[in-house]
Amino acid sequence: MINKPIYYLLFIALLFAYGCSNTKYLAEGQMLYTGGEVTVKDSLISGKERKVIKQQLEGLLRPKPNKSFLGLRIKLYIYNIAGEPKKEKGLRYWLRNKVGEPPVLFSQVDRDYNADVVQNYVENQGYFQTRTTTDSVSKNRRAKAIYKVVTGKQYTIRKVIFPKDTMTSALDSTIATVKRRSLLKKGQPYSLDVIKQERERIDQRLKNKGYYYFNPDFLLVQVDSTVGSNEVDLIVKVKEETPERARKVYKINDIYVYPNYSLSNVKDTVRYSTDSIQKYKDFTIIDPEHTFRPIIFDRTLFFHKGDKYSRKDHNLSLNRLVSLGTFKFVKNEFRLSKSEENSLDAYYFMTPLERKSLRFEVLGKSNSANYNGSEVNVNWSNRSAFRAAELVNVSVFGGLEVQVAGQNKGFNVYRVGGETSITWPRFISPIKIADSSAFIPRTRALISYEYQKRQKLYALNSFKGSFGYLWRNNSRVEHQLMVTDINYVSPANVTPLYQEMADNNSALQKVIDKQLIFGPTYSYTYTNTAQKRKENTFYYKGSFDLAGTIAGLVTGANVKKGKESHVLGVAFSQFIKMEHDFRHYLKLSEKSQLATRFVAGIGMPYGNSTELPFIRQFFIGGSNSIRAFRARSIGPGSFRPEVAANDFLPDQSGDIKLEMSTEYRAKLFSIVHGALFVDAGNIWLWNDDPDKPGGKFSKDFLSEMAVGTGAGLRFDLSFLVLRFDLAFPLRKPYLPESERWVIKDIDFGSKYWRRENLVFNIAIGYPF
Structure with missing residues (x-):
């Protein structure tokens, strides 16, 4: 009888033989490349620095060896055992070319090229005294490339010199004013990547100050490494060969808007008659069919005649046009004005989406009550109902939810209903609200009705109406304020089975009691989970619900003292409720993560209520x-x-x-x-x-x-x-x-x- 240790030894031996077997498929004189190894040897830098440099440099080496798992190159083995296919289809072809991986040979490795890449990378990080040598080791028809790097001490920045703020050059003076938030700082390690980022930063600031034709390549950062021991001075300059137009500030002259631009027939789009031209404030609008009211462009575009060009306003205008949800394509051009010196004419070309659409959806659904089911939706939309990008939505739905496992199995839920909403791409308010975000703020009004039947128990009629605002500061932050949110629930078809249970259980009775809730609600959402490369991402949603406050004050409602107030014959709910939902996602690897959630909520009933209404609990x-x-x-x-x-x-x-x-x-x-x-x-x-x-x-x-x-x-x-x-x-x-x-x-x-x-x-x- 073979004992377990022998089994383990046999298994290890088989794995070893399996891993070695790939070399027998190599031709005479060929060696399998098993990877490159970088050794950083220098006592002038810490062990931690050496480890970081080693990891960075090994990631630059090319080619990459065959992928392995526990030392086994499984894909390469599949490639080898599949053999050469006789035709470009079938199992053998699929295994060799889709699943397998061809061998990476040592002859494919250019060690001198890799050594140059290593040398350049380290020097670009401020290790100017680096020496790089290369060698190789081989055994059993396997070869590995070795790179030895001696770095010397890293150079740091002693001083950063920007152009002086003088009257001789407007461009130099402007650059001098943007140095306050420079990425180049005294005492920081020299880095070519940071220098490139600084050039991009300066260019962005110049673009926002009207230098439309400037670009980062016109900036030169000279490095003086003779100023001290392992220190450098950085001198920021504008290249002498910078063209004259890149040194000038430009203003906006005429603004042309083509809201019916056709990608398929550009000539017909641009050709227009005098009757097609509409002047509105600073805009020249070419819209022969009068598809849109001009006011929409005044609310959306940030540029006006005489404004200094700004890349920020340029991008904000494009983002707002896209976020209207009315246009399929949006394009923007700036051209030198022929009528005004140092000015640009702005052109906006938009291709609209179909104005009206009908959509049919079949959905799979799951909810926190462990019910699963499906729903059918029919949605009709009008994307510009009043010719100013207003969105009108009308939908009807029907669905079924069942509990597959659980004590409520058999008490299925049937739902039918409809909803109508209109969304305006602006704030509709008696108070003027300033808006300078890249995202269009919205005002939404909604009414809906739902009939919900819980099999064998009861049915509920639910009416809802709301009016409020939705806006975003940026792609991560969203606000929703419903100035009024009204919800009325009325029971129907209560079965004797349920009524008998409700007579002995006040909680069950509250489900079928009439409920009236009205008041403002607010929610704030922050998320950066779309940034997939970040190690840590977060989601937070906080909501606040204030119901019946004014009505309770006016009527003096106090149910604890026997004074219950009614609106239209129904006791209204009075409470304050808030909820916080925080989530954290820790990326452990490309294929794994740790997700954590914390939820805290509290509702305080008062005045006309002793507890939250059932639908808000x-x-x-x-x-x-x-x-x-x-x-x-x-x-x-x-x-x-x-x-x-x-x-x-x-x-x-x-x-x-x-x-x-x-x-x-x-x-x-x-x-x-x-x-x-x-x-x-x-x-x-x-x-x-x-x-x-x-x-x-x-x-x-x-x-x-x-x-x-x-x-x-x-x-x-x-x-x-x-x-x-x-x-x-x-x-x-x-x-x-x-x-x-x-x-x-x-x-x-x-x-x-x-x-x-x-x-x-x-x-x-x-x-x-």
Whole structure:
């Protein structure tokens, strides 16, 4: 009988033989290139500096050796065993050319070229006394290139000399004024890359001051390395051969706008009759069909006649034209004016999108209550309803949501409804609001209706209307202020089954009570998650909801003192609510990351309310929350409802919420990704509820946190992500305080434990 150590030795031997087998396919005299190695030897710099330089230099070496995993070049092996295909199709051709990888030979390596690349790179980082030598080592038909680098001490900047602010040259004087935020600083290491960035910075500043024809190549940064020991002086100059027009400041003269520019027939677009020309303020608009009202361009373009040219205003104007959402293509040109010296004529060419469109959508949906389903939408849009880029949207929808796994399986949800909205590309307000961002601010009005039927239980009619503003400071920050947000919910078709349960449970009754909510809402969103190369990215959304405040003050509502006020026969809700959702994404490698989320929310009912209305309360648990517990089944606090196995499980809600999640995500292969996660949190009530003992928030809230963990698979199909998570609880807040940690009870072999604790979630998209 062979013991385990011998198995391990045989396995290692097989791997070694497998790794060596690639060389037998090489022709006589050929050697497999296994990579380049850089050795930095210099006692004048620290070990940390040497390590950084070594990593940077090895990344510059070419060619790259064959890819390997644990020392095994699997792709090369597949290439070799596939052999030469006889035709350009079939399995052998696919394995060799699509899966496999041809050998990288040592004869393909130009060591002298690599040595020059290494030498130049190090010198460009300020190591002016660098010496680079190259060699190679070979064994068993494998060869490696060796590069030895002796750097010397890195040079630092002693002084940066800019042109003087004199009256002899306007350009020199302007450059002198922009030196305050220079990237070249005394005491910093010399770097050619930073010098290039500084030239770009100066050019950008000059462009904003009217120097339209200037470019970074007209700047010269001289390096004087004779001024001291390992120090340099940098002298910033304008090259003598700089053309005269690059030294001049230009102003905007005439502004021409072509809002119906055709890429397919430029001549017909530019040719126009006198009747086609429309003068509006500083703009000459060529729009024969009068597709757009001229005011839209006055609101969008930053340039006006007589303005000094500015690259910032140039880009802002283009960005705003694009963000209108009305044009398919936007192009801009500046030409020397023939009628005005040192002036530019600006031309804007826009190709509009189809004004009206009809779109039919079929969607897959998933929500935090662990319901999954589909929805059909029909959307009609008019992108310029009143000829000033106003967007009118009318949509109707219908959908079905089912719970695949969970106690509410069979209580399906049917939804039908419609929505109409109009969005203006400006602020509509009695108060003038200044706007100088690259993104068009928007004013939106919306009305909607939804009929929701929960099978076997009840139906709800929901009416909503809102009016407010959306604006962005930049690509990362977004604001939404709804000046008024009205929501009215009325029940219909309540079944005897549900009414019987509601008669014994005030929480269930609140679901079918009439609800009226009105007041302003505000949300702030920051995200830089689109920057895929950053190691750390963040997402934050904060929202604030203020309902019924003015109505409560006017009517003197105080439900605790028996004075409940009504509007149109319905008791309105009065509360303050805010919620914070913070997420952090740590990039561990190209194929893995650590995602963390923290959510905190609080709602304070007062005046006409003792608790938040049901549709504005917090919920926790489910596929997008704490996945080890069934949807909306946790809390509030240590409360646990007593529900028979086959009865409807009511949603547990609260006025306060805390939730935390950490998830390790990694790509496994192809479209398959994996995840390991830990979730924690709970909800609580602001006031005592005799029907929910233990539900009120107290100083012991940490001892009432639910904790769960699990693993999952995600299938990234590009157009959607299909997610499967399997989770189980580590801490149950509804148990006696000394028994809440249930780690010791975990028993995957027990059928009873699996039935009571394993929760399988199916969802679309990532949980956060």
